[in-house]
Amino acid sequence: MIETFDPLKGEMLMILHPDGRCEEKLKPDLTDETVQTLYRRMVFIRLADQRALALQRQGRLGTYAPVHGQEAAQVGSAYALGEKDWVFPSFREMGVCTMRGVPLKDIYLYWMGNEMGQKVPENVHVFPISIPVGSHPLHAVGAAWAAKLRGEKICMVTYFGDGGTSEGDFHEAMNFAGVFQTPTLFFCQNNQYAISVPRKIQTAAKTLAQKAIAYGFHGVQVDGNDLFAVYAATKEAREKALSGGGPTMIEAVTFRFGPHTTADDPTKYRTDAEVDEWKPRDPLLRTQRYLKKKGLWSEEIEKEIKEEAEAEITQAVEDAEGFPPPKPGEFFQYTFAELTPNLKEQMDDFLAFLKEKGN
Amino acid sequence: MAKRNMVEAINAGLMEEMEKDPAVMIIGEDVGKEGGVFRVTDGLQAKFGLERAVDTPLAESGIVGVALGLAINGFKPVAELQFMGFLPPALDQILNHISRIRNRSRGRYTCPMVIRMPYGGGIHAPEHHSESMESILAHIPGIKVVIPSTPYDAKGLIVAAIRDPDPILFLEPKRVYRAIKEEVPEDNYTVPIGEAKVLREGGDVTVICWGAMVREALRAVEMAAEEGINAEVIDLRAVSPMDDNTYLESVRKTARVVIVHEAPKTCGLGAEIIARVNEKALLSLEAPVERVTGYDTTFPLTKMEQDYLPSPERILRGIRKVMAF
Numbered sequence: 104m105i106e107t108f109d110p111l112k113g114e115m116l117m118i119l120h121p122d123g124r125c126e127e128k129l130k131p132d133l134t135d136e137t138v139q140t141l142y143r144r145m146v147f148i149r150l151a152d153q154r155a156l157a158l159q160r161q162g163r164l165g166t167y168a169p170v171h172g173q174e175a176a177q178v179g180s181a182y183a184l185g186e187k188d189w190v191f192p193s194f195r196e197m198g199v200c201t202m203r204g205v206p207l208k209d210i211y212l213y214w215m216g217n218e219m220g221q222k223v224p225e226n227v228h229v230f231p232i233s234i235p236v237g238s239h240p241l242h243a244v245g246a247a248w249a250a251k252l253r254g255e256k257i258c259m260v261t262y263f264g265d266g267g268t269s270e271g272d273f274h275e276a277m278n279f280a281g282v283f284q285t286p287t288l289f290f291c292q293n294n295q296y297a298i299s300v301p302r303k304i305q306t307a308a309k310t311l312a313q314k315a316i317a318y319g320f321h322g323v324q325v326d327g328n329d330l331f332a333v334y335a336a337t338k339e340a341r342e343k344a345l346s347g348g349g350p351t352m353i354e355a356v357t358f359r360f361g362p363h364t365t366a367d368d369p370t371k372y373r374t375d376a377e378v379d380e381w382k383p384r385d386p387l388l389r390t391q392r393y394l395k396k397k398g399l400w401s402e403e404i405e406k407e408i409k410e411e412a413e414a415e416i417t418q419a420v421e422d423a424e425g426f427p428p429p430k431p432g433e434f435f436q437y438t439f440a441e442l443t444p445n446l447k448e449q450m451d452d453f454l455a456f457l458k459e460k461g462n
Numbered sequence: 463m464a465k466r467n468m469v470e471a472i473n474a475g476l477m478e479e480m481e482k483d484p485a486v487m488i489i490g491e492d493v494g495k496e497g498g499v500f501r502v503t504d505g506l507q508a509k510f511g512l513e514r515a516v517d518t519p520l521a522e523s524g525i526v527g528v529a530l531g532l533a534i535n536g537f538k539p540v541a542e543l544q545f546m547g548f549l550p551p552a553l554d555q556i557l558n559h560i561s562r563i564r565n566r567s568r569g570r571y572t573c574p575m576v577i578r579m580p581y582g583g584g585i586h587a588p589e590h591h592s593e594s595m596e597s598i599l600a601h602i603p604g605i606k607v608v609i610p611s612t613p614y615d616a617k618g619l620i621v622a623a624i625r626d627p628d629p630i631l632f633l634e635p636k637r638v639y640r641a642i643k644e645e646v647p648e649d650n651y652t653v654p655i656g657e658a659k660v661l662r663e664g665g666d667v668t669v670i671c672w673g674a675m676v677r678e679a680l681r682a683v684e685m686a687a688e689e690g691i692n693a694e695v696i697d698l699r700a701v702s703p704m705d706d707n708t709y710l711e712s713v714r715k716t717a718r719v720v721i722v723h724e725a726p727k728t729c730g731l732g733a734e735i736i737a738r739v740n741e742k743a744l745l746s747l748e749a750p751v752e753r754v755t756g757y758d759t760t761f762p763l764t765k766m767e768q769d770y771l772p773s774p775e776r777i778l779r780g781i782r783k784v785m786a787f
């Protein structure tokens with residue numbers, strides 16, 4: 104189905120309209136119960152995001168890049184993946200990461216400045232988030248290539264932003280994926296801005312999705328605030344990858360409602376009017392309207408969902424803040440499999456210094 | 463004269479040079495409307511227009527690669543890299559083209575340009591936002607590496623860098639950006655590139671430092687003074703070319719040296735300075751030279767950042783060690 108949407112013609116997949124109306128013919132096979140669950144996850148992510156911002160303001164967490172506005176793009180795509188698929192995220196993917204089994208506690212811990220937050224549980228296939236923009240799609244391609252060579256029936260998904268598509272590494276990743284027909288999914292969240300720089304300064308092309316065409320595979324634009332469209336496109340691209348059909352690029356067209364990070368002041372570069380224009384397209388509202396039409400949403404249900412989410416979030420904060428601080432000199436330990444003599448000398452000297460200081 | 467911090471001082475230097483010379487042009491990520499994430503280019507687009515303070519696509523290799531093209535064809539680009547952690551994609555262009563073009567074309571083509579970037583730790587930043595890679599740059603022939611430690615020097619050095627005939631890597635210690643204010647003249651002045659500065663005179667030990675480590679060293683030296691140790695402090699201000707004479711003269715006087723840098727110890731610039739001291743003043747030394755540096759590890763996140771960075775206490779320990787030898 105996604106192949107029928109041509110980015111060069113400006114065709115974008117949308118299934119769930121902003122008013123909650125649904126294109127029944129295109130609707131993916133999600134039960135109402137599943138939609139309810141996914142809605143819960145979106146609410147959870149939004150609240151967990153808000154909590155991170157609050158913690159940052161209180162000095163309990165460092166710089167943080169909020170998801171606000173991109174919940175459907177993250178939940179819809181992450182839910183479409185198989186258990187064994189891998190994810191290579193960038194720094195704004197708290198939603199994807201929690202969906203894929205990374206404990207929220209770990210994510211908070213990481214942004215609180217503890218590397219242990221990036222040590223994901225053994226059974227979770229999520230690579231540490233990548234801060235150098237556009238650099239990590241290559242890793243997803245390599246891992247997907249390996250999966251293909253080893254005959255593993257999985258796909259590798261990499262998440263990046265509109266800004267990421269300008270980096271050379273991104274283009275090399277797309278090219279390798281095309282040449283080696285790797286089971287890679289390039290999931291771009293076009294949230295309209297790379298910090299202050301609007302999407303139109305990243306490329307003169309009309310869409311980001313059309314970049315895939317030059318690399319010999321399909322790219323599709325989907326309404327990134329439409330849970331159903333994101334899910335349907337990701338699922339189909341994944342199935343294609345697993346059946347040997349090679350890579351796909353999905354451009355989820357969305358909007359970052361919040362600041363770039365807690366260190367950013369978006370009023371410097373965009374107007375309130377622009378933000379207001381996107382508000383009716385809020386991914387949570389849209390899903391909520393759909394559920395309401397089905398009689399599956401009410402203020403009461405919403406309240407209950409929020410309370411449940413807040414409790415889970417509070418627990419995650421407690422766990423992160425209660426996590427034991429790193430042992431002195433811990434940062435020496437992970438440079439190599441074994442401490443080299445030189446590093447050992449440096450570590451011993453550091454520990455001796457601490458001792459002299461009296462701690 | 464107004465008191466300015468380093469951000470304002472560099473901004474003033476850029477503003478003055480753009481006013482004087484229409485060939486000066488700012489390019490980089492978020493340098494326009496946003497004025498840079500640290501606001502160093504604040505107001506430049508408003509004043510000089512979209513064509514002289516230009517937001518580019520998010521691509522460091524692209525930014526410095528096109529800067530070369532601009533430079534060989536009449537412009538004086540001042541390119542900003544958002545953080546030194548994002549210098550690596552641009553290294554290919556710097557190492558393989560920008561630094562070599564004068565040599566390769568036997569002077570027919572030259573590359574007068576500045577590549578600015580905030581560097582160093584100490585601001586509780588995320589991963590890849592705290593690196594100090596000056597020794598990697600200083601290892602490249604054909605580029606100069608300038609590092610101011612005060613607002614006054616920052617303005618004079620950025621002006622000098624823009625007027626220099628060769629490519630300059632301009633490293634701004636972001637921890638100092640807003641930490642100090644000092645008198646910065648309104649008029650246009652330069653600080654010569656490649657001249658170190660003696661910040662404090664003393665006869666017992668020479669402390670050599672640059673960037674954000676200057677303040678830490680000065681604090682350490684205050685503490686040392688209380689113990690009766692009289693240290694001389696030298697701010698290199700440029701690590702390539704390095705002003706050997708200034709520190710060698712000091713070493714010949716004090717006979718003891720402590721070098722402080724934030725970058726990892728191994729192959730850090732401390733090693734180069736020791737080699738030069740050995741070559742030119744070995745017989746003046748009365749103690750092995752001490753290095754107080756970052757460690758040979760990835761720069762840690764905030765919980766362990768203070769353990770990694772050379773602190774006044776750690777520098778004092780180095781001073782005591784060379785004194786006790």
Ligand SMILES: Cc1ncc(C[n+]2csc(CCOP(=O)(O)OP(=O)(O)O)c2C)c(N)n1
Nearest residue numbers: 195234235236264265266267296297298548
């Ligand atoms: C290689 C590199 N250059 C610069 C930065 C600084 N930086 C962090 S996020 C960002 C913008 C990223 O925009 P986009 O890729 O659209 O993702 P978004 O932040 O909008 O999710 C920039 C310039 C970086 N992290 N990595």
